[in-house]
Amino acid sequence: MSEKNSEQPNVPLVELAGVSKYYGNIRALEDVSLTVNAGDITCVLGDNGAGKSTLIKIIAGLHQHDAGSFAVEGEETKLANPRDALNRGIATVYQDLAVVPLMPVWRNFFLGSEPTKGSGPFKRLDVDFMRRTTHAELLRMGIDLRDVDQPIGTLSGGERQCVAIARAVYFGAKVLVLDEPTAALGVKQSGVVLKYVAAARDAGLGVVLITHNPHHAYLVGDHFILLKRGAMFGSHARDEISLDELTRQMAGGSELDDLRHELERAPAPRHLGGPDAA
Ligand SMILES: Nc1ncnc2c1ncn2[C@@H]1O[C@H](COP(=O)(O)OP(=O)(O)OP(=O)(O)O)[C@@H](O)[C@H]1O
Ligand SMILES: [Mg+2]
Numbered sequence: 001m002s003e004k005n006s007e008q009p010n011v012p013l014v015e016l017a018g019v020s021k022y023y024g025n026i027r028a029l030e031d032v033s034l035t036v037n038a039g040d041i042t043c044v045l046g047d048n049g050a051g052k053s054t055l056i057k058i059i060a061g062l063h064q065h066d067a068g069s070f071a072v073e074g075e076e077t078k079l080a081n082p083r084d085a086l087n088r089g090i091a092t093v094y095q096d097l098a099v100v101p102l103m104p105v106w107r108n109f110f111l112g113s114e115p116t117k118g119s120g121p122f123k124r125l126d127v128d129f130m131r132r133t134t135h136a137e138l139l140r141m142g143i144d145l146r147d148v149d150q151p152i153g154t155l156s157g158g159e160r161q162c163v164a165i166a167r168a169v170y171f172g173a174k175v176l177v178l179d180e181p182t183a184a185l186g187v188k189q190s191g192v193v194l195k196y197v198a199a200a201r202d203a204g205l206g207v208v209l210i211t212h213n214p215h216h217a218y219l220v221g222d223h224f225i226l227l228k229r230g231a232m233f234g235s236h237a238r239d240e241i242s243l244d245e246l247t248r249q250m251a252g253g254s255e256l257d258d259l260r261h262e263l264e265r266a267p268a269p270r271h272l273g274g275p276d277a278a
Contacts, residue, residue, distance in 0.1 A: 011074040012037050013175050013206040014059060014090070019068035021054055028054040029230045031068070035223075036175055036206040041197065043217035044210045045250055046227030052210045055227070056177050059208065060092035061085030089174035093164040093181065101153030105145060106134035108152045109167050133170075141166045141199050158189030162196045169203050176200050177208045182216050194220050214250045218243040226250065 014036040021029040029051045036042055046052050057063040058070065061079035070077055072088050079085045085092070100108060110130050117126040134148045143162055152160060161181045168176050178197065182190040190213075198220050201207050211217050217224060224241060226234035226249055234241075234249055252259075 012071075013073060014208075015069075015071045015074075016055075016058070016065075017069045017071075019055075019058065019065045019070060021051075021058065021063065021065050027230050029058075029065075032225075032227070032230075032232050033068075033235070034208075034225050036208055038174070038206050039201060039204050040222045041201050041207040041209055041220050042223045042225065043221035044208060044225045044227065045212070045214060045217055045246075047212070047250075049229070050227040051230040052227060053179060054230075056092060056179055056208065056210060059085070059090060059175075059177055061090070086173075089172065090177065091168035091171070091173035091175070092177040092179070093161065093168065094179050102151050104149045105138075105152050105155065105163060106130045106148045109134040109137070109148075109163060109170075113171065137166050137170045138163065141169070141196055143196075156189060158185050158192045161185075161193045165193075165196045165200055169200055169205065173205060175206045175208070177210075179210050180212065181209070182211060182213065190216060212250075214243065214247045218246055 012035045014034075016032060016034045019029060019032045020027070032051070032055060034042060034044070034055070044052050044055060054063065058065050058079075061082045061084050064078050070079075072079075072090070077088075079088070079090075082092070100111065103111075106127075107130070110133075115126045115129055116123050117129070118124055131148050135145060138145050138148075141162065143159065143166070145159075152163065155163065161178075165176065165178075181193050181197070185193060194216060197207060197209060201220070209217065209221065222238050224234070224236045224238070224246060225232060226236075236246075
C-alpha cells in the first residue's frame with residue numbers, strides 16, 4: 001500500500017462499475033466492473049476485439065463511458081482528455097510507445113517535462129540533471145544502461161517499455177496502465193518487462209496490465225478480469241483460480257474441448273497421408 005493512500009485505506013485508486021461503451025450501434029463494452037488498488041496488479045485478459053483497448057481508453061481519458069460509474073480515488077469522474085487523466089495520476093503506456101527514436105534516452109525520459117536551470121536569458125535545459133536522473137531512476141528499477149546518451153531507438157522493445165514504466169513512476173503516477181506490453185516480445189524480454197511491472201507495484205502503484213497471455217498475467221497478477229465480445233465473463237482473485245483454469249477460460253473453455261475432440265477424431269486428409277492416400 002502506498003503512503004499517500006494510507007489515510008483512506010479502503011478507497012480504490014480507480015473503480016469502474018457496470019461500465020458500457022458504444023461506438024454507434026457497436027457495443028464495445030457492456031457492464032464491465034474493475035477495481036484498481038494501490039500495490040496491486042489487475043490483469044485484463046481477452047481475445048481480439050474483446051474490448052480491452054476500449055476499457056483502457058476510458059481509464060486513460062481518451063474515451064468516455066456511456067453508462068455505469070467511473071470513480072478515481074472515490075470521486076465519480078468523466079475524464080476530459082489524457083492530460084486530465086495524467087493530472088489525476090493515471091499514466092498509460094501504449095503498445096506503440098510515443099518516443100522520438102533518434103533522441104537520447106534521457107531526452108525521451110523527460111520529454112514534455114524538461115527541467116531548466118538559470119533564469120532570464122541564461123535559462124537553459126538542465127542536461128546534467130536529466131542525464132544523472134535518468135541513469136539513477138533506471139538503475140533504481142534495476143536497468144543499468146551503459147550510456148543514457150544513446151538514441152532510444154537503439155534500445156530493444158523490452159527496454160523501451162521499461163523506460164516508459166520508470167518514467168511513469170518517476171513522475172509520480174499512482175495508476176499505471178499497460179496495453180499489451182509483452183505482445184511483441186520474446187520470452188526473455190517479456191520476463192524483463194514483467195519484472196518492472198512488479199517493481200512498479202512494489203513502489204505502491206496500482207497497475208492495470210492488459211494481455212492476451214494467461215501465463216504472463218498469472219506471473220504477476222493479483223486479480224484477473226476476463227472479457228469476451230465486450231462483456232465480462234469472469235473476475236477472479238488470484239487465490240480463486242489456477243493458471244490451468246485461467247488458460248482454459250482464455251482459450252475458450254468448452255469451445256476448446258470441442259475443438260480438441262474434433263481434431264482428435266478427424267481422419268487426416270489425403271494429401272497429409274490419411275487413410276485414403278495412395
Ligand atoms: N473507434 C471505433 N469505432 C467503432 N468501433 C470500434 C472502435 N474502436 C473499437 N471498436 C470496436 O469495438 C470492439 C472492441 O474493440 P477493442 O479495440 O477495444 O478490442 P481489443 O480487445 O483491444 O482487441 P485487440 O486485442 O485486437 O487489440 C471491436 O468490435 C472493435 O471493432
Ligand atoms: Mg487492443
